[in-house]
Amino acid sequence: MARDPKALKAKLDAICERFRGVMGYSLYHTRHNHGIDFRGDEIFPTASTIKVAVMAKAMEEIDAGRLSYSEKLPITPDDIRDGSGLLQFFRENQSVEVKMLLHLMITVSDNTATIMLARRLGTVEVNRYLERLGLRRTKLLALHPPDDIELKALREKWGMGMCTPNEMVQLLDAIRTGRAASPAACDRMLRIMSHQYYDDLIGSSVPPWVVACLKSGAISRSRSDVGIVFAPSGAYILAVYTKEAEDTRWTPDNEGEVAIREVAQTVWRFYHPRDPWRPPKGADKLATGYGGA
Numbered sequence: 240m241a242r243d244p245k246a247l248k249a250k251l252d253a254i255c256e257r258f259r260g261v262m263g264y265s266l267y268h269t270r271h272n273h274g275i276d277f278r279g280d281e282i283f284p285t286a287s288t289i290k291v292a293v294m295a296k297a298m299e300e301i302d303a304g305r306l307s308y309s310e311k312l313p314i315t316p317d318d319i320r321d322g323s324g325l326l327q328f329f330r331e332n333q334s335v336e337v338k339m340l341l342h343l344m345i346t347v348s349d350n351t352a353t354i355m356l357a358r359r360l361g362t363v364e365v366n367r368y369l370e371r372l373g374l375r376r377t378k379l380l381a382l383h384p385p386d387d388i389e390l391k392a393l394r395e396k397w398g399m400g401m402c403t404p405n406e407m408v409q410l411l412d413a414i415r416t417g418r419a420a421s422p423a424a425c426d427r428m429l430r431i432m433s434h435q436y437y438d439d440l441i442g443s444s445v446p447p448w449v450v451a452c453l454k455s456g457a458i459s460r461s462r463s464d465v466g467i468v469f470a471p472s473g474a475y476i477l478a479v480y481t482k483e484a485e486d487t488r489w490t491p492d493n494e495g496e497v498a499i500r501e502v503a504q505t506v507w508r509f510y511h512p513r514d515p516w517r518p519p520k521g522a523d524k525l526a527t528g529y530g531g532a
């Protein structure tokens with residue numbers, strides 16, 4: 240039986256309203272075919288969640304034969320980025336296959352892998368792809384053309400990328416339904432996203448036996464997490480974003496991370512009120528966490 244989402248919306252909105260900063264979310268339950276949001280059309284910094292768009296564009300290029308899954312790209316000095324990821328510790332000019340770059344970019348949020356793929360694809364082409372999907376306020380801003388004044392200004396304001404919670408849910412739904420690329424490519428994207436290393440937010444808020452396809456992001460004053468949860472009640476898509484946060488600590492009890500987990504746990508319990516599972520005590524001490532992505 241479908242549950243009235245108004246009660247859920249009231250609870251989630253209250254979490255957002257008491258957050259010390261700006262917080263928004265978008266939620267779509269596929270079986271019940273209902274969606275709710277709070278600041279769903281407001282722009283937020285994506286941090287690493289924009290890497291989902293880079294992956295989707297790469298898969299479209301592979302479908303079209305313009306990019307090979309096994310193509311090797313060299314690590315150049317201009318590609319290396321600190322923060323999350325492993326490739327920053329590799330030798331310069333070492334070649335890495337596209338399929339490995341895709342996995343590293345999503346599963347461990349590798350920033351160097353992201354730059355390598357974005358350079359190969361082109362920032363403008365990634366954004367044109369998003370526009371074709373109807374996502375006009377979701378943009379990759381890294382590696383913008385030097386003469387693109389608009390993207391430069393957006394980059395200075397939002398960082399690696401920008402989006403709205405509602406548009407991120409639309410992108411994830413396009414992947415779920417096989418519309419973001421070929422059905423086979425979308426299937427592969429879901430499998431990559433289901434192997435997430437940074438699973439401390441939405442991922443830690445659902446039982447470990449539930450498949451969750453995730454991508455998180457974090458910069459100083461922003462935390463975010465997006466994902467598709469293939470729940471017994473039916474798959475639901477959740478995107479949660481924060482910005483202008485007062486709490487900038489890189490700790491598991493950062494206010495933004497706590498708030499995102501509270502949203503995710505509230506959603507799970509709403510759709511599964513009889514499920515006794517709760518995050519076990521001490522789980523936060525085993526959080527993977529990371530210093531910016």
